[in-house]
Amino acid sequence: MSQETLPPAVATPAEAPQSNGVAVAGFVLAILFAPVGLILSIVGLVKSGKVGGKGRVLSVFGIIISLAFIGAGTAVAVVVTKEVVKVTQPGCINGKSAILDNSAKLDSDATKVEGFQATIKGLNDAAAEATDPQIRDAMKATADDYQAALDALQGKAERPADF
Numbered sequence: 001m002s003q004e005t006l007p008p009a010v011a012t013p014a015e016a017p018q019s020n021g022v023a024v025a026g027f028v029l030a031i032l033f034a035p036v037g038l039i040l041s042i043v044g045l046v047k048s049g050k051v052g053g054k055g056r057v058l059s060v061f062g063i064i065i066s067l068a069f070i071g072a073g074t075a076v077a078v079v080v081t082k083e084v085v086k087v088t089q090p091g092c093i094n095g096k097s098a099i100l101d102n103s104a105k106l107d108s109d110a111t112k113v114e115g116f117q118a119t120i121k122g123l124n125d126a127a128a129e130a131t132d133p134q135i136r137d138a139m140k141a142t143a144d145d146y147q148a149a150l151d152a153l154q155g156k157a158e159r160p161a162d163f
Helices: 019-033 034-051 056-087 090-107 110-130 134-153
Strands: none
Touching: 019 034, 019 056, 034 056, 056 090, 090 110, 090 134, 110 134
């Protein structure tokens, strides 16, 4: 009797589970670079429906984190922009210049009065140029403080307690 030899059984490869790399990338980039993370998380969410829901949770968290970072970044940008606009206004710049340009005169007894007068004039000019009411008020208040110091120096008024 001849025994037939059968070919060895070949195992069929199991179907590889599908993954959702876009969801993972979207989640990671949501933290590192939110706009790209948002786009990839949305793509990952759409893809999760095609791969049996894999990556759905990561995609949703990626979207939430991206939106949070984008919102926070926008809020910070608005606040910073407002402050930059304030300090670049002519009144603020000229007020700073009036103080710095005349500070050397305040160090010498021979030019102290002239330094105070020039600083006060510069601050009042800066207040007139200011377009923001807060800057205008700050320049006027600073000029008033310099005037009080000058009056005390010249003996026209009592020296302020906080001088």
